[in-house]
Amino acid sequence: IDAHFSDGPLKGRHALVTSGPTHEPIDPVRYIANRSSGTQGTAIAAALRDLGARVTFVTGPADTSPPAGIDVVQVETAQQMLNAVTAALPADVAVMAAAVADWRVENAGDRKMKKDGSATAPALTFAENPDILATVSKAATRPKLVVGFAAETDDVIANATAKRLRKGCDWIVANDVSPGTGIMGGTENAVTLITDTGAEDWPRLTKTETARRLADRIARHLT
Numbered sequence: 516i517d518a519h520f521s522d523g524p525l526k527g528r529h530a531l532v533t534s535g536p537t538h539e540p541i542d543p544v545r546y547i548a549n550r551s552s553g554t555q556g557t558a559i560a561a562a563l564r565d566l567g568a569r570v571t572f573v574t575g576p577a578d579t580s581p582p583a584g585i586d587v588v589q590v591e592t593a594q595q596m597l598n599a600v601t602a603a604l605p606a607d608v609a610v611m612a613a614a615v616a617d618w619r620v621e622n623a624g625d626r627k628m629k630k631d632g633s634a635t636a637p638a639l640t641f642a643e644n645p646d647i648l649a650t651v652s653k654a655a656t657r658p659k660l661v662v663g664f665a666a667e668t669d670d671v672i673a674n675a676t677a678k679r680l681r682k683g684c685d686w687i688v689a690n691d692v693s694p695g696t697g698i699m700g701g702t703e704n705a706v707t708l709i710t711d712t713g714a715e716d717w718p719r720l721t722k723t724e725t726a727r728r729l730a731d732r733i734a735r736h737l738t
């Protein structure tokens with residue numbers, strides 16, 4: 516059963532990774548979602564696996580298929596993602612790469628909304644979703660290292676630095692996802708790693724290379 520765990524600096528460690536978007540139902544045939552291909556989270560899970568970690572991969576409905584040799588938990592909503600993440604603890608490291616919908620539709624129903632007969636467009640009301648990263652960061656069984664992401668379009672470093680403090684995580688992987696960067700949905704990423712000692716710009720790399728670099732960094736921190 517342990518045959519797929521390779522030797523490496525993370526052998527014997529448990530890594531928890533969230534990835535992909537969440538879908539929040541409106542009715543049985545409609546949902547709202549964040550944009551996320553799941554590419555970066557998938558690459559991170561594979562890179563941690565390759566360093567010998569046992570990986571639990573909690574993913575929303577993503578375009579990419581999950582890597583082999585890891586434990587995959589497929590979820591749809593933010594609430595389901597939180598439940599799966601909580602159930603997967605304890606872990607040595609948590610990397611929260613998912614694009615979690617900030618709000619769910621409070622007046623979602625289990626019957627299809629119909630156009631016929633109504634003169635006005637439907638109104639949706641929203642409720643805030645639980646913050647999975649913040650919950651893990653203050654959990655009694657908090658992983659030794661908690662890594663969040665911050666996809667921003669403005670004031671990337673300032674927003675990500677504030678986010679790190681607000682959420683109580685150790686590191687934030689920040690990036691500029693403005694249209695024109697090609698990062699959303701693309702194969703490359705250009706990130707800044709924000710830690711307790713400051714901000715470190717990484718070069719523009721493939722998402723696979725970015726993932727390997729992050730996994731190496733995690734291994735160095737945990738060993």
Ligand code: CTP
Pocket residue numbers: 533593611612613614615616617644645646647648649662663664665666678
């Ligand atoms: N995150 C989470 N649960 C949420 C929202 C966000 O776990 N309900 C995590 C994301 O996976 C990411 C980090 O928190 O690692 C930052 O997400 P982001 O959407 O940038 O932060 P928010 O606090 O939602 O702030 P914003 O208003 O910028 O969306």
Ligand code: CA
Pocket residue numbers: 615616617
């Ligand atoms: Ca958000």
